[in-house]
Each structure stands twice: as structure tokens, then as C-alpha cells.
Amino acid sequence: MSEKLASKLVNLAIGYGVVKEDDEELYLYSYQITIEFVFSWASILILSVFLHTFLGTLFFMAFYIPLRLYAGGYHAKSFSGCYFLSIATYLVFCFIEPYVSAYLPIYALIGIVLCLSAVIAYLAPIEDPNKPMELADMKRCEKRARVILFLQVVVIIIMALTPWGKRMVYFPSFSILIMCLSLVVVRKNRQPHS
Numbered sequence: 001m002s003e004k005l006a007s008k009l010v011n012l013a014i015g016y017g018v019v020k021e022d023d024e025e026l027y028l029y030s031y032q033i034t035i036e037f038v039f040s041w042a043s044i045l046i047l048s049v050f051l052h053t054f055l056g057t058l059f060f061m062a063f064y065i066p067l068r069l070y071a072g073g074y075h076a077k078s079f080s081g082c083y084f085l086s087i088a089t090y091l092v093f094c095f096i097e098p099y100v101s102a103y104l105p106i107y108a109l110i111g112i113v114l115c116l117s118a119v120i121a122y123l124a125p126i127e128d129p130n131k132p133m134e135l136a137d138m139k140r141c142e143k144r145a146r147v148i149l150f151l152q153v154v155v156i157i158i159m160a161l162t163p164w165g166k167r168m169v170y171f172p173s174f175s176i177l178i179m180c181l182s183l184v185v186v187r188k189n190r191q192p193h194s
Contacts, residue, residue: 002039002079006031036079043083044090051094056171063152064175070145071124072133073182093174101170106160113173116180117153121146123183152176 010027013019019027041061048057076082125141127133133141156172159165 002032002035003028005035036083040083040086043087047087047090047094053094053097053171056097056168057090059168060171060175063155063172064178067120067145067148067152067175067179068182070141070148071120071179071183072126072141072186073179074185089178097170097174101167106166106169109169109173110157110160113153113156113176116176117149119180120149120176120183123187124149126183126186 006028009031010019010024013027014021014024044057044061045054048054076085124145125133125138127138152172153176156169156176159169159172
């Protein structure tokens with residue numbers, strides 16, 4: 001679906017002279033990634049409206065997207081695989097979040113976030129075989145990922161200490177958990193099996 005739509009958009013742009021034919025492949029890839037990104041996050045936002053988790057989901061996205069951009073991690077081999085894994089992960093969190101927030105004390109949450117963040121800081125950035133990076137990109141991403149992660153941990157701690165933030169703090173904390181798992185999965189898959 002995204003390939004066909006991207007192809008139509010690129011052909012239209014070439015027809016209007018906005019895109020050169022030599023750049024067709026680059027634009028096809030860029031449009032396809034953009035369409036898939038928008039479709040995935042729009043689906044999650046629509047679900048959040050029905051699940052009454054819209055504000056929390058915005059916090060999750062505000063934390064997850066920038067960190068994911070620079071920390072790297074697992075990439076599914078296909079858009080459909082990525083899409084369904086993302087939706088399933090989001091739904092599982094939405095269903096367990098009320099129980100976690102009711103029974104996991106804030107100080108324990110902060111401790112967990114600090115431990116997960118240490119793992120992320122150690123592993124990031126990590127490239128996935130489905131999305132390789134060059135050394136210069138790795139260095140740039142490492143610095144940015146650590147700065148973003150530090151700022152996010154500070155915000156999570158502040159949220160956890162305020163009455164308003166206590167309810168929302170589990171959503172950005174979940175983004176830290178998912179990021180950590182994504183990096184660990186890629187690292188584990190690279191190790192030779194004994």
C-alpha cells in the first residue's frame with residue numbers, strides 16, 4: 001500500500017517538474033518511510049482516543065520518537081511486521097498500565113527507569129542489519145541519544161515528584177522500557193549462538 005502511494009506521489013512530482021527523474025529512488029524511499037511513519041502513529045493516536053489514553057500517548061510519543069531516532073534498535077523486515085508489533089505492544093501497555101500504576105510505587109519506577117537508561121546509554125546507538133549506519137553517523141547519534149536520554153530521565157523524575165505528573169509518568173517510562181528492549185534484542189541477535 002505505502003509503496004503504491006509513494007510511487008504515485010513521486011510520479012506526480014516528476015510530472016510537475018518538482019522532482020528530477022534521477023532522484024526518483026531517493027524520493028520513493030523517503031515518501032514510503034514518511035507514509036508508513038504517519039500511518040503507524042496515526043493508528044496509535046486513534047486507538048488512544050478509544051482507550052482514553054490520548055494525553056499519555058502524546059507523552060509516550062514525545063519521548064519515544066526522538067530517542068528512537070538517535071539510539072537505533074530493532075527494525076522489522078517489513079512494514080506490516082513493524083506495524084503489527086507496534087500496535088500489539090501499545091495495546092498490551094494500555095491494558096497493563098492501570099495495574100502497574102496502581103501497584104508499582106513511584107520510587108521503584110524511578111529506579112527501573114534509571115537502570116533501563118543506563119542500559120540504553122551503554123548500548124546506543126546500535127544499528128540494525130535492516131538499517132545499517134556509517135561510523136560518523138554512529139558517533140553523532142551516540143552523543144545525541146545520550147543528551148536526549150538524560151533530558152528525558154530528568155523530566156520523568158520531575159513528573160514522578162509532582163501530583164499531576166504521577167498519573168502520566170508511566171507512559172514516558174514505558175517508552176524507555178521499549179527503547180531498551182529494542183536495543184537488547186538487536187544486540188542479542190548479533191551474538192553467535194552456542
